[in-house]
Amino acid sequence: MTNSTARSADSRAGRKEWTAFVVLLLPLLLVSMDVSVLYFAIPAISRELDPSSTQQLWIFDIYAFALAGLLITMGSLGDRIGRRRLLLMGATAFGMASIGAAYAQSAEMLIAARALLGVGGATLMPSTLALVRSMFQDDKQRGQAIGIWSGAMAGGVALGSVMSGLMLGHFWWGSVFLVNVPAMLLLLVLVPVLVPEFKDPSPGRFDLLSVPLSMGAVLPVVYGLKEIAAEGYSPAMALCITSGLAVGFVFVRRQRGRADAMISRELFTGRGFGSGIVLNTVAMFAMMGSAYFTTQYLQSVLGMGSMEAALWSLAPSLAVGVAAPTAGVVAQRVSRDYVIAAGFLVAAAGFAILLLASTDSLWILLAGAAVIGCGIVTVMALVSDMALGAAPAEKAGSAASLLETGQEFGGALGMALLGSLGTAVYRDDIADFAPAGLPADALDTVRETLGGATVVAGQLPGKSGEAVLEVAREAFVHGMQIAAAGGAVVLVAAAVLAAVLLRTTACCQAVAPAPQQATDEPVTEVLPAG
Secondary structure: OOHHHHHHHHHOOOHHHHHHHHHHHHHHHHHHHHHHOOOOOHHHHHHHHOOOHHHHHHHHHHHHHHHHHHHHHHHHHHHHHOHHHHHHHHHHHHHHHHHHHHOOOOHHHHHHHHHHHHHHHHHHHHHHHHHHHHHOOOHHHHHHHHHHHHHHHHHHHHHHHHHHHHHHOOOOOOHHHHOHHHHHHHHHHHHHHHOOEEEOOOOOOOOOOHHHHHHHHHHHHHHHHHHHHHHOOOHHHHHHHHHHHHHHHHHHHHHHOOOOOOOOHHHHHOOOHHHHHHHHHHHHHHHHHHHHHHHHHHHHHOOOOHHHHHHHHHHHHHHHHHHHHHHHHHHOOOOHHHHHHHHHHHHHHHHHHHOOOOOOOHHHHHHHHHHHHHHHHHHHHHHHHHHHHHOOHHHHHHHHHHHHHHHHHHHHHHHHHHHHHHHHHHHHHHHHHOOOOOOHHHHHHHHHOHHHHHHHHHHOOHHHHHHHHHHHHHHHHHHHHHHHHHHHHHHHHHHHHHHHHHHHHHHHHHHOOOOOOOOOOOOOEEEOOO
16 A cells, blocks of 8 residues: 555544534534524514614624624634634634524614624634534545535525524514524533544734734725615715725735734645635625525515415525535536536526516526525535635634635625615615605605515505505515626626636646655644543
8 A cells, every 4th residue: 555545544534523523513504594594583673673774784784794804813713722612612602692682672782792693603614614624634525524514504594594484483583593502502512522623733923913904804895885785876985995995905915924924825825725715705695695685585575474484495405405515526527617617607597597586486486596506505615625625734724714704705795785786776666666645754664675665555555555565576576686687697707707717726736846745734733522
């Protein structure tokens, strides 16, 4: 047996690693569930806490923004103090923030609790993916594990909606957060027993100044883009975006000039790492942008109750759950570059299907959502494996955090930009086609959201209410169609971008000189479980 063959056999994960992997899926599911858990709870929250339309958007968005702003920090911290240790700290924070969200007495309190959930989630996400990278050294096994990981994350988004519907059918809206608490307690018990500790043996000092710099780079840009998409251009928002880009420039310069940088230059020496981050960001942009419309369509256009809508929203995830592991198998037989580009084109076809929807098109909606999900999860599984495989093992936490920062940034941006595009079309249609004779305050409420239009329609007599609701539903579907067209264009462009980036990567790999001597995997300090 050759040395390389022996090394390959020794690096294969066994039953212990796969059992630990199953445990790590628990925090992943909970964090991804919290992205969607509010979709069907918003009507109940609106009745109890009476948030404004801006507060309602922040209740949705602040969780993803906090995640995106802190992932880089937490990934670097996990490399230094230990990824398992950070995972346990995050589980504690996530559970406590869930209790705070469940018992919030105002919209402001709920926004603050959602922000704290984002902080806790920012510790969980890079820790789980970095531990997967460290436990699975064999390329084929790592690809399988990351395929399952990607499918579980996408499934968690759908499961969050189902869990929300189940809880709201029997309990008050705060119960959708309390479900996190026993799961986090279980995680705190099992992880120390089953999951080994991994950390960088020579991490250098932790760069505290880079923490506010990384947040100051991400958050102003996301906020400014969201506000411009929703309200139109303003000098204040242009200044906000410019300030974020300026801080980002300072952050990048600092990382390039420090030996103990939060983002190590070593990460970008691996072929495919940067491309993986870019493509993963675009993929999540499309997935969350589509989810913004499909969930509202089920409840507000088709008039389903929360439980019925939650169950129907789970249907596309059955196909999605198969797509990620299948993509890994196909990529072993066909060039991975082609499979990734094809995944974007499949997702674009799903958006095209949504163009056919009317106000009574359940099966068209489900088919479009399933095709979008299959294409996007295929892309996410393959580019995540590509990026993590290119990163040094001792920097797995930082690598995972960059991958997920782009992912969360893309998801928040997808909901903000595609959602705001649809909202702008909705408001224009309401202004043009709203029934005559509506009081000014009622018309303003109808123009805000489809949910507001439903409330106003219920207060009007007979055919007047039906007329308002019909116009509002038609306007929402029109907005969804325009947003779907935009999403399809973005994904076709992403397929072309993927082909160009990955072909460039392949060419660079082909011309790169072979190493003079095979070396072992970079050393990562490992502490046993228990």
